[in-house]
Amino acid sequence: MNASPTSSSRVAGRLSARRRSLASAAFVGVVLGVLGMLYAALAPGGQASTSADPAVQRGRDLYNQGCSSCHGFAGVGARRAPSLIGVGAASVDFQVGTGRMPLQHHGPEAPRSRVRYSQQEILDLAAYVASLGPGPGIPQFNDADWQKADTAYGGSLFRTNCAQCHNFAGSGGDLTYGKYAPSLSKSTPRQIYEAMVTGPENMPVFGDKQITPDQKLAIINYVRTIKSQADPGGAGLGRVGPVSETVVGWLAGIGILVIVTLWIGARA
Amino acid sequence: MSDEDKDAPRTAAEASGSVFERGKSPQKRTGEPRTTGGTSSAKEIEGEVLAGGSMGADVPAKMRTARKIGRRKPLTETAAAAQEAMFTRPSDEDGTHAVPAEAFGLEHDPAQVDPREEKFAELQVSALFGLAALGVIGFVLGFVLMDFHRALGRDLNFVIGGSFTVSLLGLGAGLVLWAKKLLPHDKAVQERHDFHSPEEEELAAEDVFLKGATEMGLGSRKMLRRSLLGAAALLPIPAVLMLRDLGPLPGRSLRHTGWKPGIRLVDVETKLPIKLGDIEIGGIATVMPDGFDTTEHYALAPTILIRFAPGEIRSKKEASWGINDHVAYSKICSHAGCPISLYEQQTHHLLCPCHQSTFDMADDANVIFGPAARRLPQLAIEVDPEGYFVAQKGYTEPVGPSFWERG
Numbered sequence: 265m266n267a268s269p270t271s272s273s274r275v276a277g278r279l280s281a282r283r284r285s286l287a288s289a290a291f292v293g294v295v296l297g298v299l300g301m302l303y304a305a306l307a308p309g310g311q312a313s314t315s316a317d318p319a320v321q322r323g324r325d326l327y328n329q330g331c332s333s334c335h336g337f338a339g340v341g342a343r344r345a346p347s348l349i350g351v352g353a354a355s356v357d358f359q360v361g362t363g364r365m366p367l368q369h370h371g372p373e374a375p376r377s378r379v380r381y382s383q384q385e386i387l388d389l390a391a392y393v394a395s396l397g398p399g400p401g402i403p404q405f406n407d408a409d410w411q412k413a414d415t416a417y418g419g420s421l422f423r424t425n426c427a428q429c430h431n432f433a434g435s436g437g438d439l440t441y442g443k444y445a446p447s448l449s450k451s452t453p454r455q456i457y458e459a460m461v462t463g464p465e466n467m468p469v470f471g472d473k474q475i476t477p478d479q480k481l482a483i484i485n486y487v488r489t490i491k492s493q494a495d496p497g498g499a500g501l502g503r504v505g506p507v508s509e510t511v512v513g514w515l516a517g518i519g520i521l522v523i524v525t526l527w528i529g530a531r532a
Numbered sequence: 533m534s535d536e537d538k539d540a541p542r543t544a545a546e547a548s549g550s551v552f553e554r555g556k557s558p559q560k561r562t563g564e565p566r567t568t569g570g571t572s573s574a575k576e577i578e579g580e581v582l583a584g585g586s587m588g589a590d591v592p593a594k595m596r597t598a599r600k601i602g603r604r605k606p607l608t609e610t611a612a613a614a615q616e617a618m619f620t621r622p623s624d625e626d627g628t629h630a631v632p633a634e635a636f637g638l639e640h641d642p643a644q645v646d647p648r649e650e651k652f653a654e655l656q657v658s659a660l661f662g663l664a665a666l667g668v669i670g671f672v673l674g675f676v677l678m679d680f681h682r683a684l685g686r687d688l689n690f691v692i693g694g695s696f697t698v699s700l701l702g703l704g705a706g707l708v709l710w711a712k713k714l715l716p717h718d719k720a721v722q723e724r725h726d727f728h729s730p731e732e733e734e735l736a737a738e739d740v741f742l743k744g745a746t747e748m749g750l751g752s753r754k755m756l757r758r759s760l761l762g763a764a765a766l767l768p769i770p771a772v773l774m775l776r777d778l779g780p781l782p783g784r785s786l787r788h789t790g791w792k793p794g795i796r797l798v799d800v801e802t803k804l805p806i807k808l809g810d811i812e813i814g815g816i817a818t819v820m821p822d823g824f825d826t827t828e829h830y831a832l833a834p835t836i837l838i839r840f841a842p843g844e845i846r847s848k849k850e851a852s853w854g855i856n857d858h859v860a861y862s863k864i865c866s867h868a869g870c871p872i873s874l875y876e877q878q879t880h881h882l883l884c885p886c887h888q889s890t891f892d893m894a895d896d897a898n899v900i901f902g903p904a905a906r907r908l909p910q911l912a913i914e915v916d917p918e919g920y921f922v923a924q925k926g927y928t929e930p931v932g933p934s935f936w937e938r939g
Contacts, residue, residue: 420801421801424800424801424818425801425817425818428871428872428873428874428885429874437874437885439874439876439881439883440876440879440881440883440888440890440901441879441881443876443879445874463812463814463815463877465878466876466877466878466879467877468814468815468816468875468877469812469813469814469815469877470812470815471810471811471812471815473807473809473810473811473812474799474806474810474811474812474815474817479802494686495686496689
């Protein structure tokens with residue numbers, strides 16, 4: 265196909281105006297064709313995982329073995345699992361690092377469970393998924409960073425943005441149709457941060473422009489502080505305050521008294 | 533007790549001699565294991581059991597029908613007769629009658645049991661008292677030895693609470709067991725005295741009242757009587773007058789939320805305006821009108837700003853009142869006015885924590901579950917030239933729960 269337009273362009277000068285316009289159209293066609301072939305040869309294409317980074321390569325192997333049956337190859341997603349393109353390394357570190365992924369069974373909520381991968385494997389998986397598309401990275405901060413954050417301010421932010429679902433003491437709570445917001449008692453500071461930036465499952469996303477990294481550290485400090493506080497009564501009862509304490513006091517305490525009274529009456 | 537005592541009357545009721553004679557079946561207080569004394573023949577017992585009737589006091593325990601908790605055994609004939617006799621006979625000085633256990637069909641006096649059983653019961657009771665003592669020791673040790681600051685609210689509570697419980701329970705259980713196994717099971721019945729006062733006291737009180745009324749001159753001093761009645765009649769007026777405070781009617785105040793055209797949406801916590809792009813896809817923020825304060829004026833203003841992924845909003849009206857997949861809705865539940873922001877970013881459900889009303893935020897806050905009767909009102913928003921979210925106009929309908937004049 266290339267031969268004929270090339271020859272006609274070579275003789276363009278001797279040709280009539282009508283044939284000359286035909287020839288220039290053919291020339292444009294040739295240039296576009298060459299550019300297309302060059303692009304196909306040089307562009308990275310769909311195979312982003314051809315990266316030379318060894319972590320990405322190890323992650324791809326792990327991914328193909330453990331994740332691709334649901335999420336599809338190259339993270340494109342499938343009918344029973346969402347695409348992982350653009351979820352970012354933070355999402356992988358949270359989901360796999362809390363044992364929610366690999367999913368144990370289908371249901372309204374994926375519960376925290378035993379972590380199935382080593383820390384290195386999780387980082388490899390995260391590096392691979394991060395290479396599929398841009399997304400939030402694993403937050404980098406150390407304990408001193410959140411420990412010096414403002415606890416009171418964090419508490420204020422927590423009650424505005426988090427407490428409606430997670431309870432003001434972070435004990436979690438129920439949502440619709442069997443879903444629930446989990447307790448934060450086992451969450452590490454990094455996992456709390458990752459949950460805020462990625463919005464796992466039905467949790468809303470709280471990006472860094474809405475809640476700044478400093479504010480996130482303050483929230484983390486609040487969650488960790490209330491977790492470390494003692495329950496003077498011996499049992500926290502979900503730390504939901506006077507309601508649960510009264511219910512237990514009346515139903516359990518008075519209930520036992522009534523039963524004992526009946527028993528004594530029956531024996532007398 | 534010695535053998536001579538056994539026939540001596542133990543109570544006034546016994547001394548007077550009567551139906552109790554039968555209950556006082558000859559029993560040895562010491563020596564041989566107890567036997568169930570009986571006057572009924574096997575044939576009589578069998579007949580009673582078959583007939584399902586009440587059994588005499590002398591029916592062996594094994595033959596009695598099992599007790600059910602909470603239902604009192606019907607009185608045996610003997611016991612009924614004993615009770616009857618008790619109230620027809622002269623009482624003790626304080627009106628107390630003692631009725632021996634046998635008369636009520638109970639087992640024999642525990643004091644008459646086999647000495648080996650008695651010894652065992654003593655051992656049981658003192659073991660329980662010993663447990664109570666151990667509980668106190670555990671309490672003291674726990675309180676003294678445990679690190680107060682580290683263990684408070686944790687182990688210390690369980691140790692001292694648990695040990696004190698053991699101590700009280702041991703003491704109580706020991707006393708109960710003592711009473712059940714080692715004390716005689718006689719019943720004491722005391723008659724109530726009359727409730728009304730003696731006639732002379734009633735007459736005296738009447739005299740005092742009439743004397744007072746006469747001395748005050750209620751009959752003769754008409755002006756005093758009338759002014760007293762008049763003043764007393766006015767007393768209820770302040771109480772009735774206070775009902776006025778149930779009003780005035782709210783007027784338009786329930787329709788006012790503090791949102792006006794062009795007013796910026798600010799974060800309720802940081803009080804900073806929110807720019808297009810600040811909220812990530814799947815994000816939610818609680819916003820207030822710029823310049824809000826904590827007075828009643830802004831009580832109905834709380835609003836949630838939600839960002840959807842492109843194409844997720846199913847209602848055309850919802851999309852057109854929002855901008856770039858951002859929409860704003862009242863945060864106050866249309867059922868009972870609770871603040872709602874339990875938002876599920878994948879299902880787009882918004883759940884009210886008070887009564888579980890659930891709104892589908894991708895379908896113009898349609899109620900899909902719960903007692904709420906109306907959708908949440910939407911706040912029309914746009915973006916000002918600097919890129920900040922502003923309200924296009926105030927809410928077009930009253931937010932929050934229904935009220936009488938809402939229409």
